[in-house]
Every structure is written in structure tokens, then in C-alpha cells.
Amino acid sequence: MNSQQFQSLSEHLHTLNFIELKRVRHQVEQMISSNHLGHVMSDCEERINHCPYCAHNKFIRYGTTARGQQRYKCKACNKTFNTLTGTALARLRNQDKWLQYSDGMWLTEKLRPAAKKLCINFKTAFRWRHKLLAHPTESRCQPLAGIIEADETFLNESFKGRKKSMTRKSRKRGGGKVTKVPVFLALDRQGHVAHQVLEADTKEELSAAITPILTPESVLCTDGNLSYQAIVKKLPYELEHKRLISLDNERVKDGIYHIQTLNNWIMRWKAWLVQFRGVGTAYLEHYLAWFRQMDSFKEEQPSWVDVAIMSNITNT
Numbered sequence: 001m002n003s004q005q006f007q008s009l010s011e012h013l014h015t016l017n018f019i020e021l022k023r024v025r026h027q028v029e030q031m032i033s034s035n036h037l038g039h040v041m042s043d044c045e046e047r048i049n050h051c052p053y054c055a056h057n058k059f060i061r062y063g064t065t066a067r068g069q070q071r072y073k074c075k076a077c078n079k080t081f082n083t084l085t086g087t088a089l090a091r092l093r094n095q096d097k098w099l100q101y102s103d104g105m106w107l108t109e110k111l112r113p114a115a116k117k118l119c120i121n122f123k124t125a126f127r128w129r130h131k132l133l134a135h136p137t138e139s140r141c142q143p144l145a146g147i148i149e150a151d152e153t154f155l156n157e158s159f160k161g162r163k164k165s166m167t168r169k170s171r172k173r174g175g176g177k178v179t180k181v182p183v184f185l186a187l188d189r190q191g192h193v194a195h196q197v198l199e200a201d202t203k204e205e206l207s208a209a210i211t212p213i214l215t216p217e218s219v220l221c222t223d224g225n226l227s228y229q230a231i232v233k234k235l236p237y238e239l240e241h242k243r244l245i246s247l248d249n250e251r252v253k254d255g256i257y258h259i260q261t262l263n264n265w266i267m268r269w270k271a272w273l274v275q276f277r278g279v280g281t282a283y284l285e286h287y288l289a290w291f292r293q294m295d296s297f298k299e300e301q302p303s304w305v306d307v308a309i310m311s312n313i314t315n316t
């Protein structure tokens with residue numbers, strides 16, 4: 001379109017009434033979304049190098065899907081696939097709305113308004129949220145380096161969002177006591193965060209969560225919890241461990257060793273969680289990954305959709 005045509009188009013826009021403008025906006029948003037997805041998918045097509053079913057690297061182009069995506073056929077297992085096969089977005093409908101939905105997630109948009117805005121149903125909005133969080137959640141165990149702050153926090157157990165929630169007796173009503181779910185968290189001073197919802201608050205569970213993120217070069221800072229001391233002793237290498245014991249009122253050692261960065265992160269995460277009015281324990285990891293991403297990409301926020309589509313490539 002040349003500048004004259006563009007000028008004339010924008011002049012025409014001024015003549016539209018409110019309803020017509022809304023219609024145009026809807027159309028433009030859909031076009032931007034499809035266009036963006038098209039770019040990401042073609043980028044993905046260029047980089048695709050293995051079959052998502054058997055990981056074989058020999059495959060041929062095999063027509064296109066009903067939505068116009070390139071289809072491939074694996075020479076080893078004979079299965080057909082496309083760029084979305086194996087990602088959380090495979091077989092999801094309404095592609096033209098994904099991007100707008102993803103943008104809303106950076107604003108922690110609620111499900112009902114998001115569903116209403118995009119004319120999708122509530123269940124779809126719920127499913128998309130958790131599909132888009134699947135890959136960020138899988139990559140939760142990031143390697144940490146240098147000074148590592150580690151701690152646990154506890155949340156009330158919740159069966160929200162689970163179909164069979166009522167088949168299990170509610171602990172709260174039963175004995176008046178609410179079960180607490182332990183969550184292990186750790187971060188380094190470069191801003192990398194690792195997290196894991198634990199099955200139980202035991203040394204074994206804690207050890208399984210913390211050991212993979214430690215290296216002999218790291219310095220571990222924890223509170224006085226004796227489990228950490230026992231875990232460090234069992235490591236196959238010597239690890240510097242700084243225990244900040246609250247009874248001694250010692251919050252910082254040597255001016256740099258403390259767990260305040262982590263405690264601050266946990267405080268902000270819990271404050272952010274409040275707006276959901278209770279998160280189902282089964283989805284807790286997703287809400288950890290969601291906040292972690294929001295917290296680490298403050299300026300340039302990648303599309304959750306791009307991350308999901310590219311997960312096939314980055315997994316290898």
C-alpha cells in the first residue's frame with residue numbers, strides 16, 4: 001500500500017461509527033495474530049530437525065494440514081506431523097485468538113473477562129492458560145550459580161479445579177485442620193529461580209529438590225532448618241553452607257550471605273496469588289512458573305504462544 005492509499009484508509013476510518021470501529025479492530029487484531037503466528041511457525045518449520053514421535057531425523061514434506069500448515073511424514077515410523085505436534089498447542093482451535101490471550105496473561109488477566117473479550121468459553125480460557133504454562137513449568141529446574149538462597153514455604157492444600165474434588169473428604173471440614181503443602185524454592189543472585197512443590201515436608205523430598213541445582217562452586221544460604229545441614233553433609237563434594245539462624249537474630253553473614261532476596265520473592269509471589277482466591281494444589285507449579293516468567297521478563301515479554309511453539313525445538 002502506498003502512502004496515498006494509506007492516507008485515504010485512515011481518512012475512511014474517521015467516518016466509521018463506534019460499532020464499525022469495533023468490528024474493524026476485531027478484524028485487525030485477528031489479522032495481526034494470524035500473521036504473527038504464521039511467522040513463528042515458518043521460523044519453526046525451518047528449524048525442525050526430528051520427528052516428535054520417534055526423534056528420527058529423516059522425514060519428508062507431506063502436503064499441508066486443513067489449516068494450511070506444512071505436514072511432514074517420518075521415514076522411520078511413518079507417522080505424519082506438523083510444527084505444533086508434540087507442543088502444548090497441538091490440536092487447539094481458534095489459533096487467531098491465541099496471541100491476544102497470551103498478551104492478557106502478561107497482565108494476569110482473569111479467566112472470565114479474557115473469555116468474554118475473545119468470545120471463547122470459560123473452560124477454553126482455563127485450558128489455554130494451563131497449556132501455555134506447561135513448557136515454562138517443565139523448565140523450572142534451572143541451573144543456579146554462585147550464592148544460592150534456599151527455603152521452603154507452605155500453602156493450604158486446595159482441590160480447586162479438580163473434577164473429583166468432592167470425592168475426597170475435605171480436610172478442613174473433617175478435622176478443622178488444613179493440610180499445608182510444602183514448596184521448595186531457591187534462587188541465585190543473577191535472578192534464576194528454581195521451585196518444586198514437594199509431596200511432603202521431609203529431608204528426602206528436600207534433598208531430591210535441592211541436590212540437582214547445587215554445584216561444588218556454589219555457596220548455599222538457608223535458615224536454621226537442620227535438614228539442609230544433613231543434606232549438605234551427604235553431598236559427594238564439599239559445599240560452603242551459611243546457616244542464618246533466626247534465634248541468633250543473625251540475618252546477614254559477612255554482609256552478603258542471607259536469604260532475604262528469596263523471602264522477598266516468596267512474599268511478592270504470595271501477594272500476586274491472592275487475586276486468584278485460592279489456587280488448586282495440582283496447578284501450583286504452573287502459578288510458580290507463571291510468576292517466575294513475569295518477574296524475569298519485566299521489559300521484553302516474549303509471547304507465551306511463541307514459547308510453546310518453540311518448545312519442540314528447544315527441547316532437543
Ligand SMILES: [Zn+2]
Binds near residue numbers: 054056076
Ligand atoms: Zn518418527
